[in-house]
Amino acid sequence: MSDFDYDLFVIGGGSGGVRAGRVAAENGAKVALAEEFRMGGTCVIRGCVPKKLMVFASKFGPMTAEARDFGWEMEDGTFDWLTFRPKLHQELTRLENIYRTNLARPGTDIFDARASVKDAHTVELSNGRSYTAKHILVATGGRPFIPDIPGCELGITSNEIFNLDHLPKKILIVGGGYIACEFACILNGLGVDVTLWHRGPQVLRGFDDEVRGHISELMVEQGIDVRVGVTPSDVERRDDGRLRVNGSDDHHVTVNEVLWATGRKPNSDDIGLEEVGVELDRNGAVKVDDYSQTAVPSIFAVGDVTDRIALTPVAIREGAAFVETVFKGNPTKPDHELVASAVFTQPEYGTVGMTEEEAREKEKIDVYCAAFRPMQKSFIDRTEKALFKLIVSQKSQKVLGVHIVADGAGEMIQLAAVAVKMGATKADFDAAVAVHPTMAEEIVLMKTPTRAD
The missing domain is CATH 3.50.50.60 (FAD/NAD(P)-binding domain)
Incomplete structure (x- = not known):
């Protein structure tokens, strides 16, 4: 019989906390999770998901003009926010319910309350109840920073x-x-x-x-x-x-x-962390070691509250690595190397690895870069250009960085990231036969450096 109410108490119902809690429970741990707002955290409720749905919606207006230039007869449309918004919220509710269901299925106790750390093994909820846990995982995410100016x-x-x-x-x-x-x-x-x-x-x-x-x-x-x-x-x-x-x-x-x-700040305020000995940096991020453990051995932290790499897939990996380390006896460090990301501007920007500036500080490099009008844009005489860029080590010929600005760059960079993670060289890229006609073929067609050290 355990001396604690729970083996694990997770504070925060975002992607990292939910993944850790669910996997720990599936492996036999007695788990509780407290979330003060809505299950799903920043990504599902007020970040990646609703933003991407707004990205989709925002593309149809400009596409109307492009469609006319391709020969379609159509009028300019009018975007109705009050038609879009309820559908957006309905989708977020659906996803939130999936998070809640998947977490509860293996037996996790869910508390819809704000939680704070009372001591190294005790969590206190805003409803007045307290629970003990062998391990506490802080996964409270981050929040927008607002400048302190009048108004x-x-x-x-x-x-x-x-x-x-x-x-x-x-x-x-x-x-x-x-x-x-x-x-x-x-x-x-x-x-x-x-x-x-x-x-x-x-x-x-x-x-x-x-x-x-x-x-x-x-x-x-x-x-x-x-x-x-x-x-x-x-x-x-x-x-x-x-x-x-x-x-x-x-x-x-x-x-x-x-x-x-x-900018954003870690959600570490007023939850008792420093009072029990957990160290925070100047920005409020929870300081952790390579295994996400804080200065208090029983307290761990993952996700944006640690301000390592503030991306949902990274938080999920950190949560999974935490379970491997603490509950499966398999010490696992979350891998923060060569993490791809996308910026959903229009067109998108996908990136993995080093920037030209970062690489140049470390070694001699070759830079391959191509900016061109995609077929779809050139046909209707649009000036918008795609950009493809490779950063290559002169010594090892490894591809150190890939940067793509184009429609669908987020999809392309995921595949390029596999090659870069495997240590692909420029010769490996050159050996791949192009898929024509596509924008993506440019990544294997750049043969001559545009810049070299």
Whole structure:
């Protein structure tokens, strides 16, 4: 008979926490999980899934004009947000129920309550109950960061954008990361007048510089007003209900809505972590070792709250590795190397491995790059260009990085990631016969470096 109520108590019902709790329960552990909001976490409820559905919706407007140029007779459509929104919420509810059902099936106890850590083996719930556990897993995710300026409360974040009663006629998006750029493209595609302010010199900091410039140019060509080097100073509500945002260098704009896309912070506040000895970094991320264990041996953490790689598949891998380590006696480190990702701008950006800048700091490289108008766009005389880029080690000839900006880049990069993860060389890419006519064939047709050290 165990001295604890549970073998594992998971705090947080997102992808990482649910995977860990479900797999541990399937392997015979007595598991409980507490979630204060909705099962599914950021990805399912207010992140990847609803965003991708909005991406799909936003593409149909521009496609109407392209269809006419291909010979179709059709009128410009009007997007009805109030038709789309209930269907969106219905899908999120369906997915949430799947998460809840799969978690409960192996016997996990689910508590719809906020949980905090009382001591190394005790979790206290907002309903007043407390439970003991041999192991505690913190999987509380992250939340949007809102700048502390006058009037900041008048804006919204990516959490609220899916629940708007109506789409604004004009919006200011503050930020230059992938969330800011994605929603700029989404809302622009849905017919919203979009202005984007970013404090840095270029959007998408941390990604490949050449790609950053390429995507920024595409956004501007689509009609998005991109302003870099601008920082908001305050927001004020006008008599007509609109918002005036004042910024640096005399920049100002009057809009119907302001979206803060200025980064995210780990959800580690006010849940008792530091009080019991768990260490946090300056940004609030839970410090863990290679096995996701904190400074308190019985407490582990996975997912965005650790601020390692804030991607849903990574959180799931971390949760699975935790179960292997703690409940299966198979010490397993989650693999954070060569993780592919996609930015759902329009067109998309898929990337795996190093940027040109990162690779150049480590060794001599060859860069293969091709920018071209895809067949679909050139036929109707559109200027939009796809971009394919390979970063190759001169010494080993291994492909160190792949970058694709094109329709379907997220799908392409998943397959390219397999090759890069296996250590493919440029010769391996060259040996593959092209699939013609496709955009993807460009990845095996670039024979001569555009730049070399």
